[in-house]
Amino acid sequence: MANKTQEVGGIHFPFPFTPYSIQKDFMAELYRVLEAGKIGIFESPTGTGKSLSLICGALSWLRDFEQKKHQEEARLLETGTVPLSDGQEQPLSLSSSCTETPDTLRPVGEPDWVTQFVQKKEERDLVDRLKEEQVRRKKREERLQQIRHNAQLKYAAKRMRQEEEEMERVLRLSREALAAGAGAEPREQPAGEEDLVLAEYESDEEKGAASGVDEDEDDPEEEHVTKIYYCSRTHSQLAQFVHEVQRSPFGKDTRLVSLGSRQNLCINEDVKTLGSAQLINDRCMEMQRSKHEKSRAEEEKPKRRRQERQATCPFYGYEQLQLLRDQVLVGVKDIEQLVALGKEARACPYYGSRSAIPAAQLVVLPYQMLLHAATRQAAGIRLQGQVVLIDEAHNLIDTITGIHSAEVSGSQLCQAHSQLLQYMERYGKRLKAKNLMYIKQILYLLEKFVTVLGASVTPVEEGEARVPRPASPLMHIESFLAALTTANQDGRVILSRQGSLSQSSLKFLLLNPAVHFAQVVKECRAVVIAGGTMQPVSDFREQLLACAGVEAERVVEFSCGHVIPPDNILPLVICSGPSSQQLEFTYQKRELPQMMDETGRILCNLCTVVPGGVVCFFPSYEYQRQVYAHWDKSGLLARLAVRKKIFQEPKRANQVEQVLMEYSRCIKCCGQAGGTVTGALLLSVVGGKMSEGINFSDNLGRCVVMVGMPYPNIKSPELQEKMAYLDQTLPRGPGQPPPGKALVENLCMKAVNQSIGRAIRHQKDFASIVLLDQRYARPPILGKLPAWIRDRVEVKATFGPAFAAMRKFHREKSVPS
């Protein structure tokens, strides 16, 4: 792949090949947004090379930004001032993330000599800071350079590892010998009671450990350089992005660090095998604490020797972590490569990657880590003056809501109460008064929570309480209590009283996700939210950005077309079926037998003209099940099966892959066999397991059918609260529906757009998109389709012309060009 540099508007964008014009526009607009410190909403359909445009656009900006910053620094260090364009001179304040802007607000009436003195001092401080930064940067560059070119270091590390392994082996043998002598002792002894007594309560305990560096180490804190935080939804999306960076012209010399959870990154087999994220986190934290306590105890020469129960993690050593940190920074690595490197260096990748954040230029991380303030803090992420790119952001509002909502069941409340009560009874006398008071407060709250669920706390027998559970119910209680600290107007508690206490629950529902996003947009230099389908954009503008206090002028929207030729798609809205039945799949009408029959007849007709795969989306599992049963009884399934083999979306997630494999194998075989069966029909559900993240490219999806409009259930208390909240807080635009109603429409169209966007995945792909419901023909609804579909959509009042258009489209497209 030959790298090419593209010049767009005087800016040079290195790119691995000649970009499409929409990619050039994307990069240029992205550059402008980052440079001007704006908030961008970017839409670029899947298959248009969005990731590459994000990488090359953003890293080109960072390259120029760093260059300018270094030039400014050099000028300042030389003169202490920079010339203004009119020839005068002014003191410089750099826009670096770590450089504080000098406070220019002086008390009124302050004498000139004081002002001058303060100004001079600020300038001197700034120069000193810059010098320090330069020294640190130089040192880091030298270190990284050395790692790149000096293979000996690797050998030294290897030697060190071998020695450590040998030592560990000897220690293990001697431990085993001791254990054998002492009888059949368990491998890990039960906790000594002293360990269980709470130390003086401290919050943010993870903060100290997050850097991966021991507190007592004399290591100056690394400079947080200006960087780009890229986040996406899943680990596979993040891995894909990292691979794109590796293949891009920036792959060789970008300092990239991938962040993940302990569950993904832990290399301590004893801890990793605990399985659940909660248990891994707890065990790891326990070991860090034990390490810190141990070093404190050694210093203080303890009066009593504690048992050696709490082993420290062998991968959490200062030198190993430093070495790993530098190795992380010299080459772009995904999570798997990071784990492999950690194993080789015998250093923890979780802490090693975190300690690389300050010097990294690009930090790749999952949503949760960036959008949750406490997690952000614990990971050592600082957003001040930085750039954030949020990809696959079509569900951003729901994601923020989900991260900050919390639910506890009645049985969790009872278990937590019982555990805490037993703890207090056993250790109460030895606890500090303040800690005892906190425990009593929590117990009181738990009792009251159970009371509002219509029951009372039942004592859990001691033996029962000792049964190991996957994770402590107290963690759920903690997040529920944390959620309750949100302001009243921004959240609601949903009380669900069911037949039994264990099925009843309390749920905190966040109504205003903007409160948590406000800090991100306030601190960051620029934020870009990007996705393949961002329509309807109004939700982002109103619910997220306006409510987070972002002025409308700071928001930039960019939507690019598709790379396919316009005639490679045929989007149709069909208002009535072959027997002239009006298509309107409302709750009242959709269960009528004539509606289900008409839908079946439409599919039968479409399957005769569409080659390969047809994917048909239903608004819910329940409706799909009803329709399937009806077709089975009426014989329609048998008629459909003449043309297409029928597959249904499986109920369990682990069966999805199997169904997809069989579906694709069937399409392939039918294409070669040339019989009456021309492919397969997949009956799927909107928002189900197949409506997101799965590609129906080429023959896998030559036609996507959407049966009805998948409106969410407006009777759900969550949605009703949210609608009422929006009606109260958002202004209603002239000629617009009330904000609550607009939300329902937007949720529906977002789901439709996600599902129908699955069919076109690359430049040579083609597909027809059939929307079955006359309500799609309404202009406000059409306006919520992605631009590249909206511009081509044809509304067909009757089925005849629609069928003719389908036949013509597929006949023409199926002829090899």
Ligand code: SF4
């Ligand atoms: S320090 Fe790292 S390797 Fe050790 S237990 Fe914690 S996450 Fe696992």
